[in-house]
Amino acid sequence: MTQRHQAETPPGKILDGLESLERELKISGFTTQIIKHRARPPTLHVRNPKLPHMDDEISCTPYAKENGDLWFFFSWGHPISHVAHIALAVLYVKHVLRSVR
Structure with missing residues (x-):
């Protein structure tokens, strides 16, 4: 089980990270959409x-x-990766959401 930190993070930093990941996943051919929730931080649907x-x-x-x-x-x-390691995150997401034959 992973441990997430409960400290408050500015929503802008979260959104910036998700937008960076979204751009790179789109380039890799994935369909993406940032979802803004009312009671929790945004997420990225991939x-x-x-x-x-x-x-x-x-x-x-x-x-x-x-x-x-x-x-x-x-x-x-x-956990996938640190937000500064976008390329690593893309590789991991591609691996998990891949075709298994």
Whole structure:
């Protein structure tokens, strides 16, 4: 189980991180949409267009194990990468939302 940090993070930093990830995932051919929620921070919905059932909602939140730095997380709470490592995040998301043959 992962530990997320409960400290408040400015919503603009979260949105900036999600927008950066969104740009790179679109370049990689994924369908994306930032979802703005009323009672919680925004998330990024990502879908593999070749396999529409392969999708996830990615969050961007502080990670307690990493001194509260912002990290991307899969919907089930598994960490993806630090927000500064967009290329790594893209590779991991592509791996998880891939076609398995």
